[in-house]
Amino acid sequence: MGETATILTEVFFETIAYWWVIVPTIFLGLIVGGIPGFSAANTIIILMPLTLAMDLETGIVFMVSLYCAARMGAGIPAILVNIPGTAGAAATPLDGYPMAKAGKGQQALSISFVASCIGGLLTTIIALATMPILARVGFYMHSVEMIVVMLFGISLIASIAAQDLLKGLIAGFFGLMIGSIGTDVVYATPRGTMGFLELYDGVPLIPALVGLFAVSEAFIIIEKRVIISEDAEPKHPNWHDTIEGVGIALKRWWHIVWTSVIGLAIGVVPGAGASIASFVAYQQSRTYSKTPEKYGTGHPEGLIAPESANNGVTSGTLVPLLVLGIPGGATAAIMLVVMQFHGVSFGPALFENQPKVGYGMFMAMAVSYLIMFLTILPLSRYMSHVTTIPTIYLAPLIISFTLVGGFVPREYMFDMYLALCFGVLGYIARRTGYHVAAILIGVILGPLLERYFLLALKKSDGDVFVLFSSTLGNILWVSLFLSLMLPIILKWRRARRNEEVPAE
Amino acid sequence: MKTLDRRGFLKTSAGAGVMTLAAPTIVRAADFPERNIKVIIPTREGGGADRNFRAFAEVWKDKLGTDFEPGFFPGASGRVGYEVYMGKEEPDCYSLIFGNMGPEVLNWAMQEPSNFSVDDYFYFGRVDVDPGCLFVGAESGLQTMDDIIAAGKERKLNVGTSRMAHPASIGLLALGEATGAQFNLIPLSGGKNTVAGAVTGEVDFSVLTSGSVIAAGDAVKTLLVFGENRVGEALDNAPSMNDAFGTNLPEMLSSRAFAIHRKAAEDYPDRFAKLQESFKATFEDPRLLESYVSLGGTPEYLSYGGVEECAEFMQAMLELGAKYKPLLTGA
Numbered sequence: 001m002g003e004t005a006t007i008l009t010e011v012f013f014e015t016i017a018y019w020w021v022i023v024p025t026i027f028l029g030l031i032v033g034g035i036p037g038f039s040a041a042n043t044i045i046i047l048m049p050l051t052l053a054m055d056l057e058t059g060i061v062f063m064v065s066l067y068c069a070a071r072m073g074a075g076i077p078a079i080l081v082n083i084p085g086t087a088g089a090a091a092t093p094l095d096g097y098p099m100a101k102a103g104k105g106q107q108a109l110s111i112s113f114v115a116s117c118i119g120g121l122l123t124t125i126i127a128l129a130t131m132p133i134l135a136r137v138g139f140y141m142h143s144v145e146m147i148v149v150m151l152f153g154i155s156l157i158a159s160i161a162a163q164d165l166l167k168g169l170i171a172g173f174f175g176l177m178i179g180s181i182g183t184d185v186v187y188a189t190p191r192g193t194m195g196f197l198e199l200y201d202g203v204p205l206i207p208a209l210v211g212l213f214a215v216s217e218a219f220i221i222i223e224k225r226v227i228i229s230e231d232a233e234p235k236h237p238n239w240h241d242t243i244e245g246v247g248i249a250l251k252r253w254w255h256i257v258w259t260s261v262i263g264l265a266i267g268v269v270p271g272a273g274a275s276i277a278s279f280v281a282y283q284q285s286r287t288y289s290k291t292p293e294k295y296g297t298g299h300p301e302g303l304i305a306p307e308s309a310n311n312g313v314t315s316g317t318l319v320p321l322l323v324l325g326i327p328g329g330a331t332a333a334i335m336l337v338v339m340q341f342h343g344v345s346f347g348p349a350l351f352e353n354q355p356k357v358g359y360g361m362f363m364a365m366a367v368s369y370l371i372m373f374l375t376i377l378p379l380s381r382y383m384s385h386v387t388t389i390p391t392i393y394l395a396p397l398i399i400s401f402t403l404v405g406g407f408v409p410r411e412y413m414f415d416m417y418l419a420l421c422f423g424v425l426g427y428i429a430r431r432t433g434y435h436v437a438a439i440l441i442g443v444i445l446g447p448l449l450e451r452y453f454l455l456a457l458k459k460s461d462g463d464v465f466v467l468f469s470s471t472l473g474n475i476l477w478v479s480l481f482l483s484l485m486l487p488i489i490l491k492w493r494r495a496r497r498n499e500e501v502p503a504e
Numbered sequence: 505m506k507t508l509d510r511r512g513f514l515k516t517s518a519g520a521g522v523m524t525l526a527a528p529t530i531v532r533a534a535d536f537p538e539r540n541i542k543v544i545i546p547t548r549e550g551g552g553a554d555r556n557f558r559a560f561a562e563v564w565k566d567k568l569g570t571d572f573e574p575g576f577f578p579g580a581s582g583r584v585g586y587e588v589y590m591g592k593e594e595p596d597c598y599s600l601i602f603g604n605m606g607p608e609v610l611n612w613a614m615q616e617p618s619n620f621s622v623d624d625y626f627y628f629g630r631v632d633v634d635p636g637c638l639f640v641g642a643e644s645g646l647q648t649m650d651d652i653i654a655a656g657k658e659r660k661l662n663v664g665t666s667r668m669a670h671p672a673s674i675g676l677l678a679l680g681e682a683t684g685a686q687f688n689l690i691p692l693s694g695g696k697n698t699v700a701g702a703v704t705g706e707v708d709f710s711v712l713t714s715g716s717v718i719a720a721g722d723a724v725k726t727l728l729v730f731g732e733n734r735v736g737e738a739l740d741n742a743p744s745m746n747d748a749f750g751t752n753l754p755e756m757l758s759s760r761a762f763a764i765h766r767k768a769a770e771d772y773p774d775r776f777a778k779l780q781e782s783f784k785a786t787f788e789d790p791r792l793l794e795s796y797v798s799l800g801g802t803p804e805y806l807s808y809g810g811v812e813e814c815a816e817f818m819q820a821m822l823e824l825g826a827k828y829k830p831l832l833t834g835a
Contacts, residue, residue: 045549048558064730138704139643183580187668187833188611190580197587201579270700325698325723333550333696338802345721411575451693458690459662459707 003119007355008128011363018061018364022371025062025355029069030376034077035404036210044338055502056342063338064364067331069372071274071291071314072116075307079108080386081398083214083405086309086446087205088274090281094215094437095295095302102298105387106238109380110245112307117373118253119260119308121366123315126264128362134268134316135323140472141269143455145199147467148476149266150449153279155484159286162440171434175442185451187457198414205275207415208404208443211422211437212429218398219451221391242380248300255301256308258346259285265310266314270326274310275444281309287483291327296437315365322350322358399423413468516801536775537570542599543762546585546608548578551693552716555601556760559796560631563789567782574602575586581667582608583615590620595765597775601625605759606636606671609818613825614669627818628776628782629762629783630809632801634730636672636756637714637739638639638679640725641703649727649748652709656685664692664701664710668832671756672711674824675730677831682749689832699724699731713758714739715802734804754820784808 033338044051044063051059080094091113099108112318136257141149152186157172181192182202193199197282249256259281266277286295317328327333330493336346344350344357352360386394416461426436460466468474530560543561547553547563554576561572577585582603593599596707605627612622638652648654665673668691671740680687690707692698695716701722702710717726718738726739745751762783769776786792787808797803809817825832 017516041549074710142704142706183583185693188581188615197584197591198586200584268696270704270808320700324700326703327550328697330548330550333548334610337550337555337800340719340800349722422812455690455692459688461660461688 004355004359006364007108008359010161011356011359012367013158014057015061015360015363015367018058018367019371020366021058021061021377022364024374025065026069026368026375029066030073030076032066033070033073034085035400036077036206036214036408038070038408039086039331040067041334042409043070044331044334046090051338052341056289056339056344056357059338060357060360061364061368063331063335064361065368067335068120068311068314068365068368071120071311072113072307072372072376074421075112075116076109076383078213079112079303080105080383081394082217083158083213083398083402084209085405086274087209088278088313089306090209090213090275090440090444091278091306091437094282094306095297095299098218098296098298099300099303100384100387103387104241104298105384106241106380107248108298108303109383110242110377111249111303112241113373113376113380114246114249115256115260115304115367116258116311117376118254119263120311120314121123121369121373122257123260123264123267123312123365124362124369126148127268127315127319128359128366131319131323134264134319135250137265137268138270138320138326142470143452143459144467144470144473145476146269146452147449147456148480149280150445150452151274151480152283152483153276153445154449154482156279156283156286157438157441158484159292159487160435160441161282164433167188167434168438169470171429171436173443175439175441177448178208178439179443179446180450182447185454192365196414198266198410198412198418202447203443204406204410204415204418205444208422209440210402211419212406212440212443214398214402215419215423216426216430216436217404219423220400220430222395224391239381241384242377245380246377249304250303252304255285257306259305260308260312263312263504264316265312266309267313267328270320270324270328273329274313276448277309277313278306279441279445284483287486311369314336315362318361318365321346322361325350343407371452406487511586532681535780536778537568537598538770539648540573541568542573542575542593544585544589544593544599544601545574545576546578546582546589546601546603547576548694549576551817552713553602553604553760555799556631556796556801558759559791559799559801560786562795563792564782564786567579567789568779569784581611581669583611586612586625589620589764590624593765595768595771596766597764597779598773599648599765600779601763602760603627603763605630605761605814605817606757606821607669608668609821610669610671610674610825610832611667613822614829622818622822623766625763625765626811627761627763627814628769628811630804630814630817631760631762632715632805633755633807633809634713634715634758634760634802634805635729635734636670636711636758637712637717637726637730637742638672638676638709638728639702639717639726640709641705642723642725644702644705644709646709647725651772652727653683653685655708656680656687658682660686660688661708663687664698664712665689666695666712667691667693667699669825670711671758671821672713672730673832675753675756676711676827677828678730678751679728679745679749682745682751708779715758715805718802719800722781731757735802738802752823757817758810759817761809761813780810784810 032043074089075092077083078089078092082097084090084095096108262281265278282305286292317332320326320328321332327336401415406415577588589601692701698710698712699720701707726742
């Protein structure tokens with residue numbers, strides 16, 4: 001224990017000494033995270049020759065800072081202009097963008113930064129302290145259990161559908177149908193691809209994401225003068241709003257804590273990602289809220305939940321990488337390649353043979369979050385100017401920016417057209433009262449649900465009772481049932497209480 | 505003063521004619537490559553193919569005098585990458601595909617896409633040979649082949665594989681035939697998930713390309729190799745299947761190789777010759793081994809192969825694919 005504390009202290013001071021790497025990397029991460037289509041993973045790949053040329057410590061600090069900052073950066077355009085930079089930020093605009101439209105973009109950014117930094121820092125510390133236990137989570141979360149986790153996220157469709165059940169469910173099922181396009185996970189047989197080679201690997205997420213959210217939003221805002229509502233009070237960005245946002249977030253510290261832990265728990269399962277965590281955290285946050293009706297209208301807790309959770313995933317993905325040698329996600333897989341180049345061998349022996357490398361990765365993450373908190377928060381004042389740019393400039397900028405973003409991950413022209421198609425689809429959905437988020441949840445979580453479902457069925461030779469074959473799975477089923485019933489029970493109790501207290 | 509007689513004139517003219525006719529070819533060959541060479545990789549970034557490609561391209565680029573630009577097109581068990589290469593890339597020797605001959609040829613045998621024939625491209629440069637192997641998680645209750653065979657006779661064991669159409673999957677099916685044990689192949693989409701499946705107990709054990717298993721270190725234990733164990737201790741001294749069970753199975757290899765449009769090689773033989781020569785020269789450079797090992801490659805697996813070796817391997821895979829097609833496609 002004493003030896004570990006000494007190593008941690010040493011590593012902490014050594015990491016702080018790399019501030020000159022961390023600070024510029026944070027800004028690079030914010031930029032690549034904010035541009036749809038770019039991510040920490042493809043940036044590390046693009047900069048691979050540079051990363052390989054760095055010494056091991058510098059390389060670790062660079063990759064980890066970039067990873068954290070890119071995750072946080074994805075939330076900025078999601079809040080300000082309704083463009084989630086990655087699938088992990090897809091739940092952020094649900095409440096972030098309505099805040100920006102109401103003239104509270106600066107507060108929303110502050111809330112997002114505080115939730116991300118505290119969520120990320122806290123889960124890093126928890127991960128560091130409980131690594132051997134957390135690494136075991138993957139031993140219990142198999143395909144059956146993951147099906148239930150997916151259903152937690154997908155049940156958000158029902159919550160969204162609450163305002164107009166039929167339209168919400170139609171949108172959700174439509175999203176699930178789009179999500180089933182592509183080759184099946186067992187025999188790789190193409191389904192519903194309409195002969196397009198580009199759809200063999202499924203509907204690409206980034207074009208769907210930017211199309212449904214950003215392009216359709218650009219079509220909408222072109223009808224207005226600026227993004228913020230005309231009845232919102234026009235004011236110049238000021239420090240007061242930033243501090244107010246920090247206050248709003250800190251007041252909800254417990255919310256940050258438990259939603260980030262959801263992210264951590266999902267992040268440690270190999271293959272599960274930030275998109276699942278952010279939707280599950282949003283759904284749970286809404287379920288246990290005293291004011292669920294405020295979600296989707298610019299409610300701070302609706303913004304805190306996905307941002308804390310997706311930063312919790314960031315720390316979670318390092319656990320299976322370091323303890324088991326299994327990368328939890330795409331960025332962790334690239335880190336593995338770079339670190340193997342430097343002779344690091346992951347797995348159970350890492351903390352015995354090279355403890356400074358193992359602890360160093362977590363410490364780099366913790367220090368990055370600390371420095372990010374200090375460097376990014378003041379920027380919210382300037383970033384929120386975006387919402388006051390006249391839409392005649394902003395709408396074309398959003399469309400061109402997102403089309404390029406749609407193109408970047410696979411470099412297919414097809415993906416740009418697809419983003420436009422999703423944009424038109426999103427525009428029609430908005431104009432006819434269908435919720436685009438319900439479609440998107442289907443598109444993002446549908447293929448993952450199908451994958452786990454088919455694997456579970458394949459393992460059981462087609463026996464559907466496999467879904468109730470594990471103790472943990474059954475506990476999760478009961479939790480899911482309770483979580484779906486709770487809002488109905490609470491609503492019924494409230495209605496009953498109102499009946500008992502006669503109106504004055 | 506010497507004058508040009510009729511015979512001299514004819515000789516000079518003939519020589520000049522030959523030079524003139526040959527000039528474009530010579531110039532073309534001398535000028536090739538004038539730009540970077542695009543390489544389609546039909547798997548994701550960060551995987552084994554990415555690693556091997558980077559290691560090889562690092563040295564090959566100096567031999568050829570140009571850089572290589574990788575483009576990753578994963579999906580449909582490699583089919584997307586091949587469709588992109590055959591359908592969208594010009595057959596001019598400026599684009600290649602770096603694939604895994606074993607699983608990708610098998611995948612072709614399973615699906616037989618109508619857009620192009622398997623003869624429309626061919627592999628010309630093999631980089632490595634990596635036999636498939638069978639391994640368990642370090643904490644698995646099945647720690648020996650005897651445990652596996654005994655358990656496989658009592659119940660159907662779930663076995664993780666990277667994809668159904670994979671040489672290691674065929675190795676497992678052959679093991680089932682030889683021992684009477686029952687196995688249920690579970691495609692886990694990629695090497696990392698296949699390792700994770702065995703380690704975390706999602707499946708009873710897994711089969712995979714051994715290079716990826718070596719990289720997983722102590723988290724796994726190898727019990728059987730579907731070919732020769734070239735690395736001994738690194739694969740826990742696991743025996744080959746033929747030695748352990750008296751079978752006569754050809755090596756179930758993942759074998760990464762560069763391929764090219766057949767039309768490109770026929771239309772630009774000079775360019776293709778330069779690609780082949782520089783490819784071979786890369787193998788003679790000691791930097792290749794350094795680069796390959798530094799990126800996590802297993803030095804024993806680095807193995808040069810030309811057009812003939814690749815064609816022979818491809819044919820063997822097509823025959824095995826036809827034999828096991830019903831089991832690998834669920835048809």
